[in-house]
Amino acid sequence: MSINIQRSFEDKPENNSQGKLFLVATPIGNLEDMTYRAVRTLQEADIIAAEDTRQTRKLLSHFEISPGKLLSYHEHNKAASGPELIRLIIEGKNLALVSDAGLPAISDPGSDLVKLALEAGISVIPVPGANAALSALIVSGLPTERFTFLGFLPRDNKDRDKLLSSLLDEQGTLLLYESPHRLVKSLEALLEAWGDRQVVLARELTKRYEEMVRGTFSACLKWLQEHPPIGEYCIVVSGAHPEEVKERRDAWWQALSVEDHVAHYEEQEKLPRKEAMKKAANDRGVSKRDIYNMLL
Numbered sequence: 001m002s003i004n005i006q007r008s009f010e011d012k013p014e015n016n017s018q019g020k021l022f023l024v025a026t027p028i029g030n031l032e033d034m035t036y037r038a039v040r041t042l043q044e045a046d047i048i049a050a051e052d053t054r055q056t057r058k059l060l061s062h063f064e065i066s067p068g069k070l071l072s073y074h075e076h077n078k079a080a081s082g083p084e085l086i087r088l089i090i091e092g093k094n095l096a097l098v099s100d101a102g103l104p105a106i107s108d109p110g111s112d113l114v115k116l117a118l119e120a121g122i123s124v125i126p127v128p129g130a131n132a133a134l135s136a137l138i139v140s141g142l143p144t145e146r147f148t149f150l151g152f153l154p155r156d157n158k159d160r161d162k163l164l165s166s167l168l169d170e171q172g173t174l175l176l177y178e179s180p181h182r183l184v185k186s187l188e189a190l191l192e193a194w195g196d197r198q199v200v201l202a203r204e205l206t207k208r209y210e211e212m213v214r215g216t217f218s219a220c221l222k223w224l225q226e227h228p229p230i231g232e233y234c235i236v237v238s239g240a241h242p243e244e245v246k247e248r249r250d251a252w253w254q255a256l257s258v259e260d261h262v263a264h265y266e267e268q269e270k271l272p273r274k275e276a277m278k279k280a281a282n283d284r285g286v287s288k289r290d291i292y293n294m295l296l
Contacts, residue, residue: 006123019046019089021097021117023110025129028101030206031062033130039063041127045096049073049085051108052100059098073097078109086116096127103131107151107177133175136202136234139212143239146172153178153186161287164193168285169248171239180229184221190237191217193287198238203231253283258294 022041027033042048042065050056051074060067073081089095097104097113104110117124133149148170154160167174178186187199199220201213213220253261258280265276274288277295281288 004118017092018122019092019094020123020125021089021095021113022125022127023104023114024096024098024127025103025131026056026059026098026101028130028132028135028206029204029210030130031059033206034059034063035127035129038127038129039065042096042098044094045069046093047071047085047088047095049081049095049097049113051098051104051110055100056098073109073113075109078112082109082113082116085113086120086122089117089122090120101130101132103129106131106133106149130206132202132205132232132234133177135205136200136212136236137173137175139202140173140200140236141214142173142198142200142236144173146239147175148172149175151177153189157189158289160189161193161289164189165286165290168194169240169245171242171245173239174237176235176237178233178235180231180233183229183233183235184224186235187217187221187224190235191221193285194237194240200236202234202236203229205234248283248285251283253280258284258291262291262295 022045024038024041025035026038042060042063046069048056048060048070050070050072053070053072056070057067060070071081071085073085085095097110099106099108099110105114114124137144137147148167150163150167153176154163176186183201190197190199194217196216196218199215199217201220202211204210213223215223253264256264261280261283262273262276265271265279266273269276271279277291278288281291284291
């Protein structure tokens with residue numbers, strides 16, 4: 001058994017025998033949310049690695065930071081670029097990593113660079129700042145003492161449904177990111193998987209047209225019919241009600257196989273097989289597709 005301890009008493013970048021990796025938060029929309037420490041770290045870093053160099057170049061220009069030390073690091077080049085950046089740090093360069101907006105290494109390839117750095121014995125230092133998910137959470141009006149961040153939902157329907165089914169009984173608040181062209185589809189999937197819960201749709205956070213839409217899944221879907229999604233969204237969803245969780249866990253069907261569960265609705269309630277499968281799926285907190293696959 002081995003452990004790794006890192007103590008950073010001074011975060012100021014210095015050219016020692018080995019450099020450091022700084023994870024620098026950038027504004028999610030409002031440039032005034034850039035911290036003094038973040039500006040200083042970018043000024044003093046030997047290299048700045050960015051997910052989108054064009055976007056970061058604008059940020060550097062605003063704060064009069066030289067763009068000459070800017071390098072590209074993103075999902076499509078991380079396999080080649082990551083080890084090269086680690087080599088530069090080992091040689092003594094201090095590297096500042098930024099994402100397009102907010103905290104790096106959250107739903108972006110920065111997490112892979114952190115793993116490489118730790119494996120190489122490099123100190124990784126956070127430079128905190130704005131974050132879309134937590135900003136949406138604290139203004140949502142939903143419980144904040146316990147929450148789960150899901151990032152972006154899987155694109156594959158089967159993987160998405162499996163994930164949502166596993167979280168049916170999660171009682172903490174749930175946070176997701178979603179793009180405008182997938183928002184409606186994702187909300188429909190959440191409604192089918194979890195029922196008509198309370199949700200907050202937050203977009204344009206910290207910007208001029210910041211907007212929070214609060215209501216149930218069904219109400220928000222109806223609202224979106226007249227107000228098409230624009231911009232990136234953070235979705236905040238209420239957790240499962242404790243009484244509903246207990247009811248599911250004490251349910252009459254617990255001892256039944258999936259086949260017997262479906263047969264019960266077919267025989268006792270005279271439902272067509274598709275409807276019986278749907279009711280069994282709702283009981284078990286899974287999708288109808290899952291029930292179908294179990295019966296194959």
